[in-house]
Amino acid sequence: MDRKITYKLVFIGAPGSGKSTCIGAVSDIPVVSTDVACTDGLASIKETTTVALDYGEMSLGDGERLLLYGLPGQSRFTFMFDTVAENLAGVVMLIDASSAAPLEGLEETLRTYAGRIGETPFVAAINKVQGNVDALREQVAETLRRHGLVGPVIVVDARRREDMALIFDLVFLCAEYSDV
């Protein structure tokens, strides 16, 4: 039987942080999404939001595939992390710089997942940046430190493949040279 080898990368973040965009930027297949129309306060931010997960794939050749998952950061979706934990290469935490309270989503994600993220290579990526982001980057780094996490904090435009390449580069770098 031709058994394909798969690795997984999880994008996690608050609604609107750019998970679907990240996956769409690199996926070989049309992104499988569970978007529905927003009916709450999010409706003012965007028309749809992900209620379960996004899914995309990258074929690495030789039967290997990188599976890309977008998970909501809220604690009520913790069970989804369990379903993708096996063969997990790393986690990308997305922070929406355009949000009125960009750190709130990160805080909730870390309250929910800090333990698991600490056991995995990770990158914190600040997306949707306008203007100077130095202060926010420092706040993100400080938030990570408070949760006992040390890792790269970068500024990205999730629509750009170069920025996605940097994210992947850092995740695999940490996977290669760290013990976790």
Added chain:
Amino acid sequence: MSELSVTCLLFDEDQLKALLSILPLIRKYLDREWQVDTDPSSVSDVVVVNLDDSAGGPLLEALVGKGVHAVGCARHPRLHVAGTLHRPFRGYEVLALLQEGERRAFDRSRSRPSRRDLESEVRRFALAEWPAEFREWPKEWWRVLAAIRTNCLSAVQIAQRCDLPEAEVMACLDILQERKAVSVRVDIEILDSTKGGRRPGFWRRIGARVSDLLGRL
């Protein structure tokens, strides 16, 4: 005759000043000039280790194990092995130590490790903060950051893990120390840098393939 030197490890500035003030007082009882060594890259004839620092015991043990003329120094020397000096320093003990150092003065042909060499094997580095400006640094240094992100490793271990020259690793660690982005502890525990089911090259291969697919940076 050339000067001899005594290196003090894990002492604060005031204690070093105290030793410096003792040296002129005992000079006439010594055959050779002595200096207190503060240059980490130089070679020392006698090493004194502060045993009241929690890292002192293991460090002294490691030094003695390497054949270095090293002695401990502690507030309560009787709680330690015979020959441990009092802290603060006492003139007559320093004199005895340096006279013994003169007797044991190493043969010029014998290779003596520098303080940096000695410490490089017992000093462990852990990343306290991933530097914000890392993208401006050489990409080889990113490996160092990744290696000590979740591990506390010596420079030698980092060099092995990252497949980099130790000098390159030290250059990166020096910058990290300047920026207080790395924490340092002294430990003689031998850490197995291959533990944890690491598969060297595995993720690098996957990462390289992904980068190729996305177009190189």
